[in-house]
Amino acid sequence: MTGKAAGSTTDRAYVRNFAPDSRGYCRWWTVPTDGTVNVSPKLTGIWPAHGLVGTTVSVTISGSGFGSAATVNAGTGITVSYGSRSDTSISTSFAIAANAAGGNHAVSVTANGQTSSSVNFYVQIPSKLSISNYGGLNVITNGSVVDYFGTIILTHQCGSYRNVVSSLLDQQGGTILGGDFTFTESFSNYTTTINPNPGVPQPESSQQNTSIQPLADIQYLGKNAPNCFGSNDHEGFDQSFKVTLGSNNFPLSTVYHIERGNYSGTAKVDVTVKTP
Amino acid sequence: MLGTAKLPILLCTVLLSVLCPVFAQTVPGGPDRPTLDVVTADILRADSVPGGVEIIAGCSILATPTIDVSGKSTDQALNTLKLAEHGLTWEKKGNAYIVTIRAISSPSLASVNLPEAHLTVRTLWEATNVLLQQQAAQQRLAELKLSEAPYTLGFASINERETRTIFLPSGTLRDQLAALATTFGKGIWRLDQRECGSERTFRLSWIAK
Numbered sequence: 001m002t003g004k005a006a007g008s009t010t011d012r013a014y015v016r017n018f019a020p021d022s023r024g025y026c027r028w029w030t031v032p033t034d035g036t037v038n039v040s041p042k043l044t045g046i047w048p049a050h051g052l053v054g055t056t057v058s059v060t061i062s063g064s065g066f067g068s069a070a071t072v073n074a075g076t077g078i079t080v081s082y083g084s085r086s087d088t089s090i091s092t093s094f095a096i097a098a099n100a101a102g103g104n105h106a107v108s109v110t111a112n113g114q115t116s117s118s119v120n121f122y123v124q125i126p127s128k129l130s131i132s133n134y135g136g137l138n139v140i141t142n143g144s145v146v147d148y149f150g151t152i153i154l155t156h157q158c159g160s161y162r163n164v165v166s167s168l169l170d171q172q173g174g175t176i177l178g179g180d181f182t183f184t185e186s187f188s189n190y191t192t193t194i195n196p197n198p199g200v201p202q203p204e205s206s207q208q209n210t211s212i213q214p215l216a217d218i219q220y221l222g223k224n225a226p227n228c229f230g231s232n233d234h235e236g237f238d239q240s241f242k243v244t245l246g247s248n249n250f251p252l253s254t255v256y257h258i259e260r261g262n263y264s265g266t267a268k269v270d271v272t273v274k275t276p
Numbered sequence: 277m278l279g280t281a282k283l284p285i286l287l288c289t290v291l292l293s294v295l296c297p298v299f300a301q302t303v304p305g306g307p308d309r310p311t312l313d314v315v316t317a318d319i320l321r322a323d324s325v326p327g328g329v330e331i332i333a334g335c336s337i338l339a340t341p342t343i344d345v346s347g348k349s350t351d352q353a354l355n356t357l358k359l360a361e362h363g364l365t366w367e368k369k370g371n372a373y374i375v376t377i378r379a380i381s382s383p384s385l386a387s388v389n390l391p392e393a394h395l396t397v398r399t400l401w402e403a404t405n406v407l408l409q410q411q412a413a414q415q416r417l418a419e420l421k422l423s424e425a426p427y428t429l430g431f432a433s434i435n436e437r438e439t440r441t442i443f444l445p446s447g448t449l450r451d452q453l454a455a456l457a458t459t460f461g462k463g464i465w466r467l468d469q470r471e472c473g474s475e476r477t478f479r480l481s482w483i484a485k
Contacts, residue, residue, distance in 0.1 A: 145429070147399070147429075147432055148432070149432065151398045151399055151402065151436075152402065153399055153401045153402055153405070153429060154401060154402075154405045154427075154429075155405060155409075156409070179434070180434070183431060185430065185431065187428075194425075194426070195475075196423075196472075196475035196477055198425030198426055198477060198479060199425075201428045201479070201481060202313075202314065202317065202466060202481065202483055203483065204428060204430045204431075204481060204482065204483050204484070204485075205321065205483065205484045205485075206430060206431045206432070206433035206434075206435075206484070206485050207433050207434050207435055207461070207462075207485070208431070208433070208434060209434050212434050212437070213432065213434060213437065215431055216431060216432045217429075217430065217431045217432075218429040218430075220426075220427060220429050221426050222426075222427075223424060224408075224409075224424070235426060
């Protein structure tokens with residue numbers, strides 16, 4: 001039997017019979033029949049098949065035999081709410097708790113008391129960064145600092161800068177596209193030749209959603225022109241990161257090391273991965 | 277008993293401690309005891325409110341509060357700190373909380389009066405740069421002999437995606453920064469003005485955006 005919703009108890013259903021036709025040839029027929037039909041829900045796809053912990057993700061589940069009142073079970077830590085439901089597709093929202101376990105969660109569909117086999121939905125935990133775009137070195141004597149998106153951030157500057165874009169990766173190294181989360185960078189191991197020593201900067205946080213825009217940073221050392229740093233004025237520090245979702249913090253393993261400024265007359269802005 | 281090889285090290289250490297008091301004294305007190313400026317910034321950040329922290333300090337490191345302000349509202353927490361730390365004052369401008377930590381009596385960079393401004397900007401730093409380039413701001417910087425510490429421009433926020441037209445009425449730099457913080461959502465600025473001997477620096481940063 002095909003194409004019928006699970007749980008149709010009074011509707012007309014169809015069965016395929018092997019019987020002779022009017023000319024006496026035996027072949028398969030599809031004939032209507034009344035009565036209870038029990039169609040097992042079959043789950044064939046889930047999209048997207050992953051989502052960031054602590055966020056709500058729109059998830060479409062496809063298959064057959066869902067009927068109009070199927071329910072979706074995504075396991076502990078994921079609350080499912082429903083949009084449109086048809087026999088072959090269910091639109092849902094997965095609210096992934098901030099303390100949900102990372103990794104695969106088995107997702108299944110239940111219709112008319114029957115449960116489908118499961119497919120995996122992967123809960124992503126922010127784990128590390130990877131440099132995805134390492135912009136060129138810009139040396140300016142009375143120029144503008146322009147960010148990765150082309151926006152002029154500072155004008156009439158003397159110094160050097162580089163735009164660095166990072167991808168946020170999950171525990172398996174997959175790219176995380178989503179949000180909203182608070183992204184905090186903090187600094188340590190500060191050294192400098194600049195006098196007076198400005199000291200280590202305070203942590204800075206920004207609101208991010210990597211499905212809207214990538215993590216774009218500017219490493220800049222300079223002054224308002226016509227002032228410039230000296231020919232051997234530079235600084236170095238480590239940059240560490242943390243993602244906050246709700247009240248849960250996810251420190252990233254990645255540590256970048258920054259060297260920027262003038263080194264014996266040569267301008268340099270280097271970002272290297274100290275810890276992957 | 278000191279060997280002759282250790283004498284230069286000892287002499288260097290003594291000289292550094294005498295000649296470099298800023299470096300020696302601006303190291304935070306300890307990993308477990310955040311200083312007053314850090315505590316106030318954390319209060320604003322925890323409540324996701326716009327605002328700013330202004331610090332006017334000398335050679336000495338800022339106090340490390342021992343009072344627990346966790347679980348209190350922003351107003352309660354700031355009032356608790358204000359009672360405990362005499363150098364701390366705070367006010368609310370619109371939705372923005374402005375905290376001033378004053379350890380010395382020098383004039384404040386943030387209190388310079390700026391004319392009204394119409395800005396068409398996309399990022400907080402763009403807007404901030406316009407304010408700092410105002411003639412009055414540059415004059416105040418020259419008067420106070422403040423040299424700028426390096427900026428940390430930081431990561432672009434999703435709150436900085438759209439071009440905004442902002443009208444800032446005439447007021448102090450503090451007022452206008454507060455207005456920017458509110459306009460961009462829940463921004464928090466930090467203006468650290470330090471004076472120690474002949475060394476005078478300021479560092480303006482957006483610690484939340």
